[in-house]
Amino acid sequence: MTQANAAATDVVDQVSGLAAGSAIHTLRHARDKVVASTQGSYNGLFDPALPGLTLAERLFVALYAARLAGAADLVAHYRTRLQAIEADAALVTLAGQGNPDTLAEARLRAILAFTRTLSERPVEGDQAALKTLPAAGLATPDVVTLAQLIAFLSYQVRLVAGLKAMQALGAGTPTTTAVPATAGTLLQSPIRAHGFTNEVLDWKAWLDVVSVDSATPEQVAVLEESHPKAKVSDYYLFLVHQPEILRQRSTAFNAIMYAPGGMPRAERELASTVVSRINGCVYCASVHAQRYEQLAKRNAVIQQVFDDPYTAGTTTREQAISKFSIELTEQPAQVTAGQLRPLREAGVTDAEMLDLIHSVAIFAWANRLMLNLGEPVFPEQAGQ
Numbered sequence: 001m002t003q004a005n006a007a008a009t010d011v012v013d014q015v016s017g018l019a020a021g022s023a024i025h026t027l028r029h030a031r032d033k034v035v036a037s038t039q040g041s042y043n044g045l046f047d048p049a050l051p052g053l054t055l056a057e058r059l060f061v062a063l064y065a066a067r068l069a070g071a072a073d074l075v076a077h078y079r080t081r082l083q084a085i086e087a088d089a090a091l092v093t094l095a096g097q098g099n100p101d102t103l104a105e106a107r108l109r110a111i112l113a114f115t116r117t118l119s120e121r122p123v124e125g126d127q128a129a130l131k132t133l134p135a136a137g138l139a140t141p142d143v144v145t146l147a148q149l150i151a152f153l154s155y156q157v158r159l160v161a162g163l164k165a166m167q168a169l170g171a172g173t174p175t176t177t178a179v180p181a182t183a184g185t186l187l188q189s190p191i192r193a194h195g196f197t198n199e200v201l202d203w204k205a206w207l208d209v210v211s212v213d214s215a216t217p218e219q220v221a222v223l224e225e226s227h228p229k230a231k232v233s234d235y236y237l238f239l240v241h242q243p244e245i246l247r248q249r250s251t252a253f254n255a256i257m258y259a260p261g262g263m264p265r266a267e268r269e270l271a272s273t274v275v276s277r278i279n280g281c282v283y284c285a286s287v288h289a290q291r292y293e294q295l296a297k298r299n300a301v302i303q304q305v306f307d308d309p310y311t312a313g314t315t316t317r318e319q320a321i322s323k324f325s326i327e328l329t330e331q332p333a334q335v336t337a338g339q340l341r342p343l344r345e346a347g348v349t350d351a352e353m354l355d356l357i358h359s360v361a362i363f364a365w366a367n368r369l370m371l372n373l374g375e376p377v378f379p380e381q382a383g384q
Contacts, residue, residue, distance in 0.1 A: 010039050012156065015073045016163040023171035024163060027354055031262075033255035034358060038159070040248040045149050046081075052142035056087045057108065058149055061115050063095040065153040068119045070333030074157060110136035111146060118150040118368050123280030125372030127206045140207050141241040147373055148245050154364040161332040162357030166350070169337035174347045186299055191289070193306040196282055198289040198299065202377035203370065209237035219243045226250035238373055253366065256358040263348075263355035266295035267321055271359040272366075273302060274325040277309045281367040283376040320346040321356060328360045 012018075012035075018025040029035055046062075048055045059082045066074035075096060082092045091108075094100060100112035110132050117125050133143045191198045210219060212231050222243040223230040227250070230236035239246045257268055269292035276284035285306070293299045304312035309326060313319030320342045327339050343353055370376075 011042050016160050024166050037248050037252035041152050044245050053145050060095045064115050065119045069157040071157045107136045115150050122368045122371045130206050144241040151365040151368040155361045158328050158332045158361040158364050161335045165335050165337050165340050169340045175345050176347050196285050196306045201283050201286045203283050205234040205238040205374040209234050210240050222247045256362045263352035268359040271325045272363045273305055274309050274322050275329050275360055275363040277305050278329050279367040281370050283370050284367050317346040325360050
């Protein structure tokens with residue numbers, strides 16, 4: 001595949017084996033903003049003109065991340081792209097099969113070590129891990145590119161795995177009617193369990209953020225598009241070092257979490273909270289627990305997620321959503337039609353199933369950024 005063809009092809013369709021006109025292809029493309037921004041993210045992250053990390057370095061990261069995830073089809077895709085640019089064959093082999101710790105080149109060794117941490121154990125991506133990158137010669141915009149790339153790949157791996165499982169399951173209708181959860185009442189006090197909370201937290205970046213006063217017009221425009229509070233958020237002010245990548249990522253996030261129809265928004269927030277709990281992202285779990293409570297007007301299931309996500313759910317449907325969210329988060333390569341059947345049996349439609357896959361996948365992306373680029377700030381820490 002030439003570099004031009006790679007940019008023109010919808011990679012997720014290609015790697016998932018989605019044929020135009022098939023039921024799952026049609027269903028996926030009904031969420032056209034998600035499709036476009038997913039491919040837009042891919043195009044931006046692998047743009048040969050993107051400064052900083054070379055295209056070869058970015059493709060080495062992609063090959064290695066796909067290999068770590070056991071995503072054979074994506075391994076083949078990224079190996080083909082590396083071969084198309086005539087990348088060093090020994091490095092291609094190492095990224096696909098070997099141990100990057102043996103690399104003599106300190107820069108690529110640090111890049112791939114960070115890739116391994118962010119891919120496999122994002123909760124271990126502390127400030128010391130992040131600062132190995134500037135020490136290896138990466139400027140802050142390059143760090144942003146790398147973090148966004150690895151996080152995107154985590155999203156891509158899970159999206160492809162979910163779509164392939166949906167294809168294997170085949171289009172169909174739920175075997176039972178969904179039973180709504182009883183309304184219940186909100187708990188009267190904040191939840192704190194195992195380091196997680198539904199309280200409002202802040203977040204601070206570990207490296208330098210962009211000052212709004214000195215931001216470029218493009219950076220300001222992307223901040224304004226991304227979130228109402230982006231101009232006062234360390235998270236957005238850090239990611240806007242690479243504005244086009246942030247633009248595509250924000251578009252995907254907003255289209256997945258806020259689009260009308262499909263899975264009820266409260267259930268997307270429940271899945272996001274489960275994924276964040278599993279990945280150890282305290283900040284994301286707090287934000288999306290709050291959003292769930294605002295939408296559902298209850299939070300007994302949030303208490304369960306914080307206590308033990310593996311048994312969480314006040315109804316069969318919630319239990320199925322939580323279980324699948326964990327399975328796709330922890331072992332994407334092992335997700336098959338068998339993991340989707342309990343959802344269908346619990347009353348989840350195909351359109352809702354796709355929204356659930358999107359929600360789990362986007363939080364593979366979001367959690368990795370939050371966990372590895374900064375830290376949450378609890379109310380009692382504010383002002384310290």
